[in-house]
Amino acid sequence: MPVTPRPDVAAEIDLEAIARRGRQLVIESVAHSGAGHIGGPLSAMDLLVALYFRVLRIRPDETDWPERDRFILSKGHSSIGLYAVMALRGYFPIAELATFDSGDSRLQGHPDMTRLPGLEASTGSLGQGLAVGVGIALGARMRGLGFHTFVMLGDGETQEGMVWESVMVAAKYGLGNLTAIVDCNGLQQYGWPLAPGEGGRGDRRDPLAGTHLRAALEAFGWRVLEIDGHDPEGIVAACDQARDAAGTVRPTAILATTVKGRGLSFTEGRFEWHSRVATADEAAAARQELGAAGETEA
């Protein structure tokens, strides 16, 4: 598998195979460090892979390239998912993932832009990444820079009030060069239990149950696209559509429906995998489910 694909071979990249490999690295890294998150990184994996391998205009070996697209992982607790994809994309050696969460590592539990080149913001306290994205998109317009800014949030994260301050201000300034991608995985760390007979996309109540995120964002003046967050081509198409709107005065929100813990039979839709560490048996099972598929691509 190429780790630093050139744009001209981008279309030939097997995004699904890379995502399987990414998921495997997430499980392994968290098991190795003994701490970390699983559910969110796995739900976001297809989005992250599509972004880093097809959508973002980036130079992994030139992280301060002024024209680079900016990506901010506002749901910072999914850091290991981002690190796995950045490693696969060539930002740093895959072996460095073994340092995740350990002292002196560049790969902190939550993304630390002061340690790892390529991170555009430090995140972890939820709700804050979109504001930084607003500042970058606004600054880009003032500087006459044509890059696009993408910010990924969790659906549970939109419960943070600050998100809506940023949503409002982005619309006020007409930031067509800003796109928020919401990883709607339907679960948060603990949340609310399902009522008897109530259906959900996981084993707890959806963070947005009763909330019409699309309507809310549209009411603030955003353009909203809804996609399957596990369909690579659909993700790429939506992001391209969002970028094409950069000349307009409406920021874009991509609501990506995903499954928390996606890719492993025993983590999908299970809230307790938000921040669980795989046991040795579970890690072996994960290798079985993901590894075999990954190896056929190599």
Added chain:
Amino acid sequence: MRDAWAETLIDLAGDNPDLLVLDADLGTSTRADRFAVAHPERFLQMGIAEQNMVGVAAGLATLGYVPWLSSFAVFLTHRAADQVRMLVAQTHANVKIGAAYSGLLTGFTGKTHQDVEDLAIMRAMPGMTVIAPGDATECSAAVRWATATSGPVYLRLARDAGPDLFDDSYRFEPGRVIRLREGSEVLIVSTGTQSARSLAAAEILGSQGISAGVVHVPCLKPVDAEAIAAAARGVRLVVTAEEHTILGGLGGLVAEILGEHEPRRLVRIGISDAWGESASNAFLLERHGLSPERVAERVALELARVDGIAGEAG
């Protein structure tokens, strides 16, 4: 002081195209409205949304801009504390926090708006430079220094104009402590606009035959701890005075320094673990013992107490 803040930024923006002012809808109070008139393209109204404003500033700073925030201190250090912490202090972002209406004297707004914990909060954040100017001249110099220096800066601004302490030759140096008055018996360590009142208190004490020195600490972080310890040597009593809680601000700072370098009796004058209220400036200064008369009274009392203890011991 707020006038000096705005006028200095207007002046600096002429030569510095990266300087921006972000306002959380209080520009008519903070005087950011004057900047908006002078440099409309570099004034960004962020609405009544301080948390987002801090994040936007952090984002702008990554593109080389130098954003100054305009709001009341309380909304920056309390409501947006988490944003200042993670997005500005932890990333060492080049964001400047213009914290207007700090302290007790906030124009009849009451305890909701009186930020008397800001210095303690901001001083606890690694990497944050914390400045509390004593007058308009020092404020202007601090704004110039902060704009030209990379990294996060918290600038504590007073609403009301006070007496001048410094002339135009003043230059701001981070960490420097400034001797305002010599005195052999007691040392008053003071910060912000309280320093003018502390100086007046020392004059009152002088008229009573008590020799009181005054040291002004315009920068609580970094700070020249050795200079404060040295100033404390030889006097019988050290007193801190601040328009701030006695917990964790200047009083806390001096207690830490003396405890480590120059152990001795210390009296902290300030808001004594209490909330403020809406009232006239005169009322508030009296109530919290910060008027020149009340500071002088307290210093004389505490000095007599120290001498009494020394007498008993002798």
